[in-house]
Structures are given as C-alpha cells and as structure tokens.
Amino acid sequence: MIEVILKKGKEKAVLHKHPWVFSGAVERVIGKPENGDIVRLVDAKGQFMAYGFYNDQSRVALRLLEWDENVAIDEQWFRGKVAEAVESRQKDILVDGVTNTCRLIFSESDYLPGLIVDKYADHLAVQVLTSGIEKNLAVIIDELQKLLNPASIFDKSDASSRTHEGLDTKNIVLAGIHPPERVEVKENGITYNINIAEGQKSGFYCDQRENRKILAAYAKGKKVLDCFSYTGGFTLNSLQNGAASVSSVDSSVLAVETLKENISLNKFDTTKVTAIPSDVNKQLRKFREEGELFDIVILDPPKYAPSRSALDKASRAYKDLNRLGMLLLNKGGLLATFSCSGAMDMETFKQVLAWAALDAGKQVQFIYQFCQPEDHPVRSSFPEGEYLKGLLCRVF
Template sequence: MNKITLHRGKDKAAWQLHPWVFSGAIAHIAGKPANGTVVEVFNAEDEFIAFGVYNAFSRVAVRLLEWNPEREINDSWWRDRIQRSIGLRKHLLTDSNTTVRLIFAEADFLPGLIVDKYGDFMSVQVHAAGAELVKEVIIDELVAQLNPKGIYERSDLKSREHEGLADANGLRYGQMPPEFVEVIENGIRYQINIVEGQKSGFYCDQRDNRWLTAQYAKGKRVLDCFCYSGGFTLNAFQQGAAEVVSVDSSALAIDTLKRNVVANGFNSESHQAVQSDVNKYLRQLGEAGEKFDLIVLDPPKYAPSRSALEKASRAYKDLNRRGLMLLESGGLLATFSCSGAMDIDTFKQVIAWAALDAGREIQFIRQFTQPEDHPIRASFPEGEYLKGLLVRVV
C-alpha cells in the first residue's frame, strides 16, 4: 500500500480524528497512489495514524477513513459504514415523514457521499474521488438496504472540479424518477423534482425549522423569501396562517410550489406566488408600504469559503435590513444562513448591524440548527453549516 508521511507538527488534527489532510501537511509520498485509492498515513516518527483516500488534484489531499490499523478498507468496509448510517436514521422514516438524508458525507465517516431518500426513490451525490471509485458498491448496498424503485445520481457539484472529476448525472438503478415524486414531511405533501430541482431535489435540512417557525404563523400575514418548493409556506398554512406571499427567482420552484399548495388542499386565494429576485421584490414592498407579521429569509449560500465571508456579510446584512423594515413592532423575522464559513456569533452580529441600519430594536428569541439526519461530528466542526435566528422587533 502507498504510504504518506506528514510533516512534523502537522499531524495533530489527524490524531484528533479530523478527516482532512491538506496537501501542505504532506512531507513525503512513498509510491504513486492513483486518485481515490487507499493510502496509509504516518507521522514524522513513522507511527501509523489512519487509512485514507488520496487525491493529487485536491487541496484536501487525503480524506481519512479509518484510524484502526486492523480494519482493511475494502468493499465490506464501505458497506458496513453505509449500513450504520442508514440504521441510525430508520426511526425518522414514518408515515408523516418519507424523506430523510441517509448519508451525510464526513459526518458519517463517508467523505464525499451524500444520499437522500425521497419516498420510493433515492438521490445520490458523489463529490470525492474515493467514493467515486466504489460507486457501484455504494449503489448495490443502498439497494440491498432499502430496495428503492430507483436511484438517480446528481453529482454536478462544483467540488467535483477540485477532485479532478467530471459531472455525473443519470439513473444508476431501477426506474427513472417521474417528473414529480411525492414525499411527505411533517405530514405535508410535496411534489419534488429529483432530476432538475435544486441540489439533490429538496432541502430536508430545514424540516425541524419549518415546523418551529410555523408555530408563530397562526392568523398572521407571512412573507416566505427564497421559498423554493414551499417548505415554510406550506407549514405556515398548516398552522393557520391567514395569508402567505412566497417569492423565488426560479420558475420551476414557483410552479412546484403552486402544485404543492393545491396538493395539500390549502386555500390558494390566500396565497400569492411571485417569481422575482428577492432583494428587488423586498425593495418594491418597502416602497409600497407593505407590512408583514412574519418574514422568512432562507437565502442560498452567500459564503462558500472564508475568503468570501466579508462580502457575504454585507449581502446578509442588506437582505435582513430590507426584511426588518417590513415588520412592525412585535413582528418576527426567521432568518437563516447555510454558509459553513459563517458561525452563529458572526451571524448574530450581522443581524444586529442590519437592525441598526433599519432603525429597529430587536430581540433574539430562538436559534435554529440542522436536524439529526445532518449530524455534526465532534471531530469535524466544518459539518455544522445551517444556522438561523428567530428575531422579534420590539
């Protein structure tokens, strides 16, 4: 087996079970490992640390898999890890919840692999060379565990470029998913598009937060921004919202949202779906003097890396300033960031600046995070990406 030796003093994170070894930490490579193949990692004193998969293209040169020197990294190892991940989530699959994230990459000791279950179908994303080399084993084990009607791959992530991998989309097992697959979350029916929808088809990471936010929606006028297929909108209606305005720039998202409102029997006369740039629409609402009781801001990732954090902070501040200006005293803002580079304390500070610029006095009354099928591994804090705040204007 190929052997990688780390520079003296660059082994601390690896000993502490962090799964990433950056290229700058490598002192010597014995052999010529192909991208995605298993390597042994040692410290400068020639002590074994862990097994990992190597990739010369990536800044993360080795993704560590196993710290027990007695455990061989073979097909059985991958199958065992998949079985464990699925076993920890089976209790989440009920009649009122038929969608769940089955595998969450590094958090489940399976770097580069994301698997979501949508009713009778699965969506798979592979964004690391190690998982790419055993993709057939992964698909076979998913079939053995849950026997889905079909498995569709959506490996068109930017991160594949950094791994030296081309995009890979297409059917990997069974039946092609229909244009709209029905799933149930929090007892609400969703028509989702696995093949053409955003990410892997649906954002199940907001499951808990949708329900929690909706507890404040009864009898209220709600504005759901970056609504996608309507998660916050539908939960608000389920909890008795008087009126909801939903905004997204995607025509597919708005069309899917409308289907979901009808599928759940909600009053479409109390719903307005708007295809628009959210910042532009918020500006128009402000100019028109519109006010809301509850506003949801769930934007895409503004800070893909720490180098983008300053620019992203300005974007988050301006977005939230516009939202806060549409609230009267007592109004609520549920605001989110899915940027891993922005921690909760920084996010609070950005919202505080936004309130200052909007001339609003605010209170933080609840914090949101990602649900249990998106666990945060203690040795991999980078897996904590979703955070949110429920803000009250006073």
C-alpha cells in the first residue's frame, strides 16, 4: 500500500481521530497514488497512524477511515459501515405511517467521508462528494439495495464541491426506475410531494424534522410568518397544530407552487395561508411599510457562510435579516431563527442576534436552542459535522 508521510508536529489531530489531513501537513508521498486510492498514513518516524482516501487535487489531501492497522479497508468494511448507519435510522427514526424520510448516511459522521444518502419513502437520493467514495460506490449501492430494496437510487452528485476532488457533476439513476415526478413522503404525520430528480436538493430538507415539530407546538391560534418557506415544512406543521394564519415567503415560484400542492394534499384550510413568491428581505421591508405584525416569525435562510472566510459578510447578512424579523413581531412574539452555516458557531450566532436586537431597539430572550436531528449525528472527533443551529427568541 502506498504510504503518505505526515510532517513532524502534525500528529495531534490524527491521534485525536479527526478525519481530515490537509495538504500542508503532508511531508511526502512514497509512490504514485491515484485520486481516491486508499493509502497508509505514517508519522515522521514511519509509525502507522491511519488508513484514508488520498486526493492531491483537494485541500484535504487525506480523508481518514480507520485507525486500527489490523483492520482491512475492503468491500466488507464498506458494507459494514453502510449497514450500521442504516440500522440506526431504521430503529430510531423511521415509523410506519408517521415518518418515512430521513438521512440514512451522513458523510464523516457515519465514517464514510463524502457520502450522503437520503431516504424518501421507497426512493434513495445519493450525493458523492469525494473521489474515494466514487471509487467504492458500486459496493455501497449494492449494499443499499440488499438492505432496503428501494424502487430507485438516484445520484444527485451535482454539488460544486466535487470539482475540488476532480469530479464532474452527475444526475443519473444508479439503480431501479427513474424517480417519478412526484414522490409522496411522510414526516411527523404530514404528507409532502417532492421531486427527487429535479431542482434544489430533493425538494425537501429532513434536517429540520424535529425543529418543525417543536416550533409548531407554539403555533396554536397564532399569526405565523414563515420565511424561506421552501415547500412548506414549517408552514404545514404550524397549520397541523392550529395556527390562525400563515404567510409563507420564498423566492422560488416552483417552491411556492409545491407548498400550495402540499397544503391541499393534507386537506388543510387554504384560506389560512398566503403564499408569496418574493425575495424575503424585500418582502419583510414591505410588511414593515404596511404595518403588518405577527406572533411568530420563522427565518430559515440558505447557507450564508460557506467557509470561515465568508463569516464576516455572512454575519452582517444574518444581522440585517433578523433585525427585520424582530421589527415585525408583536410585543412578546417569538422569533425562530436558523443558520445552516457550519462556519457560524452558536456563540457567534447569539452575538449576531444581540446586534440585531440592538439595531431594532428590541430586548431578546433566548428560550430554546434548536439543533440538527439524530439522523444528522455529530461525531465527537469531527465537530465540523455540526452545521445546523437555531434559536427560539422572545422579543420585547
């Protein structure tokens, strides 16, 4: 096996079982590995440290898999990791007639760096983000078929990050039929129609499953504003729990139309919902000009900080957005605000909210912290896996 020698003094993260080795930490490579090959990482003295995927095009030169020298990284190793991840979700999350959609495999957190697998009823959507997983994908797909016998497995590997690994983007069927235009899924007892093959992600984000349910408990009899509503996760949960009205805002016309379909699918009262295809910041300012006020404002924007270098700019965007949201609340109203930027930690997010409150002339109490659900686990040696965070705030 090809050996990669670590620079002296760079051992700490590897010993702590962090799965990334950056290119700057590599002293030299003995041999000529291809991108995605499994290599043997040794320290400056030649002592074994770990096995991992190698890629000389990526800033992350090695993605580590196994720290036990006596464990072979072979077909059975990959099958075992897939089976462990799937079993945990089947046991703890998927409930007949209640929830049949979740994340089955979450990349490094499930010890399969660069692999994401989402289950939508009888269909699976796969994202492959590393060359190492790409090389071993046939085994992984075969194991998923054996375990779940899905109607289809669709490759949604269209993320721009694949280019950093020297990979092209893909949108293809890997197994079974082509997914139908509408796949019906259930989450928290609510039904959604989603399109797996087209558009952003799958048309559905299962990482907010628990947060939708928690927040909906506050919605009974309330006037709710759901911003970045997408296909209606927070809107539908609010309606199910007796919200008096919901205004749902998203810039995507397709998302808004799908939201309307999902309202009808669940036989909710359509007169309680105003679905608005508009830029959120623009619409918030319009509401402000019109003197519109709400009891609950939900802000679930896309990723503003894709990296730490973008954090300052993102912080300003989060602050402005939340300031506008606070100004639209009745006294004592609730602001549910989220960040899916891994670079933004909770303490920084709280500081941003404090700045927003100051600018809005409001006082804010943090009354609950939202996080990602158990099918998006955070590995203790890989805190970078914790990306979704949120705060429920009472605003005065």
